Amino acid sequence: MRKTLSSIGISETDLIRHCDATFKQGAKFVSWRLNDRNEFYYHPFNVPSGYGNFDLTAYWQKTENHEKYGRFAEAVDFQDQICEAGLAPKKITTPEYQSVLNYAYHFDAVKVANLIKEKAISLGVNHVIDKVMDAQLNKGGYIEAVHCEKSGVIKGDFFIDCSGFAGILIDKTYKIPFISAKKYLFNDFAIAAQIPYDENENIACHTIATGQKAGWTWDIGLSSRKGMGYVYSSAHTSHEDAIKTFAEHIGPKAEGLSFRNIPFKSGYREKFWHKNCLAIGLSAGFLEPLEASALILVDNSVEWVSERLPSDFKRMEIISKQFNRGFIKKWEAIIDFLKLHYVFSERTDEAYWLDNIQKETMSDRLQDLLELWKYHPPHFNDTDSQFDVFPLASIQYVLYGLNFKSDISSQSHLYQSDMLAQKHFQNNLKMLEKIKSSLPNHRDLIESIKKYGLQKI
Amino acid sequence: MTAVNMVPLDSVKHKDLHVNVDQSYGHVSKQNMVPLLAFEFLQASTNFPIVFVKQQETGKFKSVALLGLTGEENLIFSEGKIHSNYIPVNVRRYPFAAAGKNAQESEMVLCIDENSALLNKSEGVKIFEGDGKPSKATQEVSDFLADILAKDAATDIFIEFLLEHDLLQAAEVKFQLGQEDDLKINGLYKVNEEALNDLPDEIVLTLYQRQYFAAIYSHLASLNQFNRLLQIKAGFKPQ
Numbered sequence: 129m130r131k132t133l134s135s136i137g138i139s140e141t142d143l144i145r146h147c148d149a150t151f152k153q154g155a156k157f158v159s160w161r162l163n164d165r166n167e168f169y170y171h172p173f174n175v176p177s178g179y180g181n182f183d184l185t186a187y188w189q190k191t192e193n194h195e196k197y198g199r200f201a202e203a204v205d206f207q208d209q210i211c212e213a214g215l216a217p218k219k220i221t222t223p224e225y226q227s228v229l230n231y232a233y234h235f236d237a238v239k240v241a242n243l244i245k246e247k248a249i250s251l252g253v254n255h256v257i258d259k260v261m262d263a264q265l266n267k268g269g270y271i272e273a274v275h276c277e278k279s280g281v282i283k284g285d286f287f288i289d290c291s292g293f294a295g296i297l298i299d300k301t302y303k304i305p306f307i308s309a310k311k312y313l314f315n316d317f318a319i320a321a322q323i324p325y326d327e328n329e330n331i332a333c334h335t336i337a338t339g340q341k342a343g344w345t346w347d348i349g350l351s352s353r354k355g356m357g358y359v360y361s362s363a364h365t366s367h368e369d370a371i372k373t374f375a376e377h378i379g380p381k382a383e384g385l386s387f388r389n390i391p392f393k394s395g396y397r398e399k400f401w402h403k404n405c406l407a408i409g410l411s412a413g414f415l416e417p418l419e420a421s422a423l424i425l426v427d428n429s430v431e432w433v434s435e436r437l438p439s440d441f442k443r444m445e446i447i448s449k450q451f452n453r454g455f456i457k458k459w460e461a462i463i464d465f466l467k468l469h470y471v472f473s474e475r476t477d478e479a480y481w482l483d484n485i486q487k488e489t490m491s492d493r494l495q496d497l498l499e500l501w502k503y504h505p506p507h508f509n510d511t512d513s514q515f516d517v518f519p520l521a522s523i524q525y526v527l528y529g530l531n532f533k534s535d536i537s538s539q540s541h542l543y544q545s546d547m548l549a550q551k552h553f554q555n556n557l558k559m560l561e562k563i564k565s566s567l568p569n570h571r572d573l574i575e576s577i578k579k580y581g582l583q584k585i
Numbered sequence: 586m587t588a589v590n591m592v593p594l595d596s597v598k599h600k601d602l603h604v605n606v607d608q609s610y611g612h613v614s615k616q617n618m619v620p621l622l623a624f625e626f627l628q629a630s631t632n633f634p635i636v637f638v639k640q641q642e643t644g645k646f647k648s649v650a651l652l653g654l655t656g657e658e659n660l661i662f663s664e665g666k667i668h669s670n671y672i673p674v675n676v677r678r679y680p681f682a683a684a685g686k687n688a689q690e691s692e693m694v695l696c697i698d699e700n701s702a703l704l705n706k707s708e709g710v711k712i713f714e715g716d717g718k719p720s721k722a723t724q725e726v727s728d729f730l731a732d733i734l735a736k737d738a739a740t741d742i743f744i745e746f747l748l749e750h751d752l753l754q755a756a757e758v759k760f761q762l763g764q765e766d767d768l769k770i771n772g773l774y775k776v777n778e779e780a781l782n783d784l785p786d787e788i789v790l791t792l793y794q795r796q797y798f799a800a801i802y803s804h805l806a807s808l809n810q811f812n813r814l815l816q817i818k819a820g821f822k823p824q
Binding site for chain 2: 219220221222576579580581582583584585
């Protein structure tokens, strides 16, 4: 996201000032393993110390180490503690888009869309707002033009379907089938609310996802307000109960709010790129917003198109095949990764959580990996780096955040570098000490950026 | 060292105060940089490096005279000696300062560091006359500070111009000091000569009209004074 915004030429200061944007350093998962609000783990954006060269996971598993250095995320990196302390991932002196700790954003999507729109228009894009009624195909099945309510016929060589759930081109025109993910991810309804801050309340620098009776709630801190929501499975709770659960989670500020239960379908298209039409965004598919995968997929799709915009229809066919192959893999891997958040839950008092740990609700690929990880800590070979949206580090954070242990006793000869492991753990504590005192509070940084702006260099 | 405590000058509270003059400017002896205004670059450039740094509070760039190579080191003003033929106005003005630069306050407020060792009740120059009016010396200081404020604002505009035309870049400063590890100074910025040479004609004309060239080339020439700091350091014995 940082790379995309910066390459479009949007200033990070403008993003913070005009889109209610804040920094996001990862996600905090509360009450996923146990039905206990004090139980949590982090999936930070920093990778573990030694990542790619020296795998700390087996060492963290050793009792003396996890007793001494704590949760997996706080033992192998310091971002967990920076988030807990409410600190920002950079300073006012850090240039735009550069970081002290890795980060993404929380923002008001409508406002970001507007910012990008204005940028595009300034670069010469002709922006027409209209309703697409239908598409006109040529003999080969390619879209020649779309018919709009006010503007009439708009011709084109290439059409991106960004019409959201409506899927005006990919669904209505091309009838590309939808592959449901419901047997893996049960949630099919959402409720959302905007909650004001208390005076001087800090802004969480991470998404907080809290396990609930039949789903989970999100808690996202923008600069002007908090966005909260409950994603749940209607097979495991009634809509009335869901509203009750959500209102309880919000607390006193829920009073007077009216809620709407919005249905959604988890899944994705069999193809995203068909002929000269590419579906990006909700028209391509939807999954519960647990790890912001929708945003990443949009980002990846746009990057792909901008780098490989075909020169003609013959080339387009080849590129579209590549795209579809790659993105199907991405969607499958994301579904497995989201499912991974559920599979080691020890919440035994609710059907939702019990059903989620059943093998038949996991893909064959995920079942295989879980079998493997029982005896082998996750390895780069377990992911497909070309297509996996979430890298090995993400898998490690979730897996070990849920207190998973690989039984490495038969391969203990592989894990004899205790001195080196200690050095990593110790170095991490030193880095935390050093960085903690130099970083500003998250809200203070947002206020400073609004006031002074960030420098470009 | 006591922390600086700048307060507005008050004819009642401060009526008996006198200011001693310290020709060695000991108050900066633990500071490795002081603000330097664009109009000073030319005269200052043969003494110490002139660089750009970001202010910790705002991230905004300021131009500074670099007077030492490590945090609290001042090689130029130390031990009662001055290794410079130019004294920056922001050193000379002490213990006075001006506040009230923002648009709402048209009047400049003259401030004084109440903790300054230069203040006393008998020696030096009187701040107020017996009738409570500012002394002639105070009036002169006030005019001097008003001039500094205007030139400080002009310096900000100069730096904005450099940024707007992508003329600043991070400066890599690294030394080998004897047997010690390399000394690296981070957070310093300088004018990018290549970018300067690539400027379109109309921008070059603007630079000329605004008389920025003297400041830019003085700054670039002053970067050679890192060697001078190293030489002073070699013969320098901290207290």
